[in-house]
Each structure stands twice: as C-alpha cells, then as structure tokens.
Amino acid sequence: MSVKHLSTGSKDVPIEPGKIRLYSMRFCPYAQRVHLVLFAKNIPHDIVNINLKNKPEWYLEKFPLGKVPAVIVEGEYLYESLIISDFLDEKYPKRPLYPKDPVKKAKDRLLIESFSKVISLLYKCYLSPTMDFQLLLPVFNEMDAFEKEMATRGTPFFSGDKPGMVDYMIWPWCERLETVRILGGDQFRIPKDRFQRLREWCKAMIEDEAVKKHFLTPEEHAKYLQSHRAGTPDFDNIL
Structure with a gap:
C-alpha cells in the first residue's frame, strides 16, 4: 500500500496476496466510487495512490490511458469507475448493491x-x-x-x-x-x-x-x- 502519491521514477508496490489492487488518487471522485463499493461490500484490497500530473512509467505500462481508478483482480486489469463497480458487485455477490429485479x-x-x-x-x-x-x-x-x-x-x-x-x-x-x-x-x-x-x-x-x-x-x-x-x-x- 502507498499512502503518498507515486510519481515518475517510482516503483510499483508488490500486490498483497488475496487482495484486489486499487490504483487511486485521494481527491478523485471517480476513484471514490470504487472505494465506496469496496468498503460497502467488505472486499479485501490495498491501495496505491498515483500522481496524475507526473504518472509513474510503470503505471503507464500497465494502464496506457493513465486513468484512475484502475484495479488488478486475479491478474486481470480493469479501469473506468462504473465498469469496475459493476464488476465488483457481480463478482462479490454478498451485500448486493443493485436490485434483483x-x-x-x-x-x-x-x-x-x-x-x-x-x-x-x-x-x-x-x-x-x-x-x-x-x-x-x-x-x-x-x-x-x-x-x-x-x-x-x-x-x-x-x-x-x-x-x-x-x-x-x-x-x-x-x-x-x-x-x-x-x-x-x-x-x-x-x-x-x-x-x-x-x-x-x-x-x-x-x-x-x-x-x-x-x-x-x-x-x-x-x-x-x-x-x-x-x-x-x-x-x-x-x-
């Protein structure tokens, strides 16, 4: 986990086994959407904050668009807040956030x-x-x-x-x-x-x-x- 926002010249933080990796920016409302879903559903995760003005080279290699939020789930790379949120709700059905109907x-x-x-x-x-x-x-x-x-x-x-x-x-x-x-x-x-x-x-x-x-x-x-x-x-x- 990285509390401070990582920028150019930094190295990625090793992923913690059994946890989703969330790349975020503390003030980003789109990233906040994913934080809220993860918290509401009690999904184990760790967070790496990204400096969006001076993005790390390794981050652009993983996610060429350079956006946050982005997640790594079981080796899969996903981005866009609504897509991630819907995915998490389906993959982790406990405490569903959508109606069944x-x-x-x-x-x-x-x-x-x-x-x-x-x-x-x-x-x-x-x-x-x-x-x-x-x-x-x-x-x-x-x-x-x-x-x-x-x-x-x-x-x-x-x-x-x-x-x-x-x-x-x-x-x-x-x-x-x-x-x-x-x-x-x-x-x-x-x-x-x-x-x-x-x-x-x-x-x-x-x-x-x-x-x-x-x-x-x-x-x-x-x-x-x-x-x-x-x-x-x-x-x-x-x-």
Missing part, C-alpha cells in the same frame, strides 16, 4: 448515467477561471430530477433503506457540492428549500460506514481544487 436494476443504471450531466456542469464551475453563479444554475436544474426521484421512491436512499449502487455512484460529487460556496462565496450557497430531500439524503449518507471511511470535508476538497486551479495540484496535502 431486472427492470429496477436497469432504471438504477439509467439514473446513474443521467447524473453524468450534473458531473459535467459541476466541473465547469470548479475549473472556471472566474467563479460565475450562472454556471451553477444548470447544475440545480439537473439536480431537480434527483430531488423528484427521491420523492417518487419514498425511501431514505435511492436504493431503499440502505445505500446501494445509485447512492455510491453519485455521492462523490454531492460530497463536493459545498466546495463551490467555499471557492465562490456565499452567493453560491445551495438553496435550502429547493433540495430538502437531497439534503436529508446527504445527512444520511455521511453516517454510512463506507462513506465515513473515505469522507473529506468541503474545506479539504476546496484546498485541493485551489491547488489544481493554480496548476500545481497538491495530491498529498492531507496525507
């Missing part, structure tokens, strides 16, 4: 896919040279659908009485929502009366054991984003 499972996958619109719009906010509140309005418009979906489902989590795949796949960006306010000021505060159900969902998610194991405060996320916006991402600032 095929239609409900398909609808959950569609909901996860639709959240990609929120992700794209949030990145425009985070990476904009000048914080503009107008950039946040489309994010709220897309999130309205998730507020309505919570009302339709009528359960504490999107997946029912406990978090499932939908919850874990969208949580990383919800964990980071408050960073917009920290970076841009109080005018970027999320409207309280517009997303009441999602606020209750967020409170419940923070108490989930899998989420607790990887949770960072909005201030910690903002500190990393500030370094990223400055062109010098500080991957190890909390390690």
Whole structure:
C-alpha cells in the first residue's frame, strides 16, 4: 500500500496476496466510487495512490490511458469507475448493491448515467477561471430530477433503506457540492428549500460506514481544487 502519491521514477508496490489492487488518487471522485463499493461490500484490497500530473512509467505500462481508478483482480486489469463497480458487485455477490429485479436494476443504471450531466456542469464551475453563479444554475436544474426521484421512491436512499449502487455512484460529487460556496462565496450557497430531500439524503449518507471511511470535508476538497486551479495540484496535502 502507498499512502503518498507515486510519481515518475517510482516503483510499483508488490500486490498483497488475496487482495484486489486499487490504483487511486485521494481527491478523485471517480476513484471514490470504487472505494465506496469496496468498503460497502467488505472486499479485501490495498491501495496505491498515483500522481496524475507526473504518472509513474510503470503505471503507464500497465494502464496506457493513465486513468484512475484502475484495479488488478486475479491478474486481470480493469479501469473506468462504473465498469469496475459493476464488476465488483457481480463478482462479490454478498451485500448486493443493485436490485434483483431486472427492470429496477436497469432504471438504477439509467439514473446513474443521467447524473453524468450534473458531473459535467459541476466541473465547469470548479475549473472556471472566474467563479460565475450562472454556471451553477444548470447544475440545480439537473439536480431537480434527483430531488423528484427521491420523492417518487419514498425511501431514505435511492436504493431503499440502505445505500446501494445509485447512492455510491453519485455521492462523490454531492460530497463536493459545498466546495463551490467555499471557492465562490456565499452567493453560491445551495438553496435550502429547493433540495430538502437531497439534503436529508446527504445527512444520511455521511453516517454510512463506507462513506465515513473515505469522507473529506468541503474545506479539504476546496484546498485541493485551489491547488489544481493554480496548476500545481497538491495530491498529498492531507496525507
């Protein structure tokens, strides 16, 4: 296991027998998805963090695209957060994260896919040279659908009485929502009366054991984003 992010000139860490190897970056929301699945399903794993600005040569040999998350499972190399998460749920059936009903499972996958619109719009906010509140309005418009979906489902989590795949796949960006306010000021505060159900969902998610194991405060996320916006991402600032 490597806590600090390995960069060029480093050597890979030997894989621990009987464990999945997860290559990650501590502030990557896509990698967080896989962390949450591994924690929720209690799958033995070890973690090697990768410096995404100065990627190790050996990492690019294993994964030429240089992305995280990536995993090695029984000699097989996989990448892309949704593919890895679905694979882990199928390979380790204990504590299933999808519904058994095929239609409900398909609808959950569609909901996860639709959240990609929120992700794209949030990145425009985070990476904009000048914080503009107008950039946040489309994010709220897309999130309205998730507020309505919570009302339709009528359960504490999107997946029912406990978090499932939908919850874990969208949580990383919800964990980071408050960073917009920290970076841009109080005018970027999320409207309280517009997303009441999602606020209750967020409170419940923070108490989930899998989420607790990887949770960072909005201030910690903002500190990393500030370094990223400055062109010098500080991957190890909390390690």
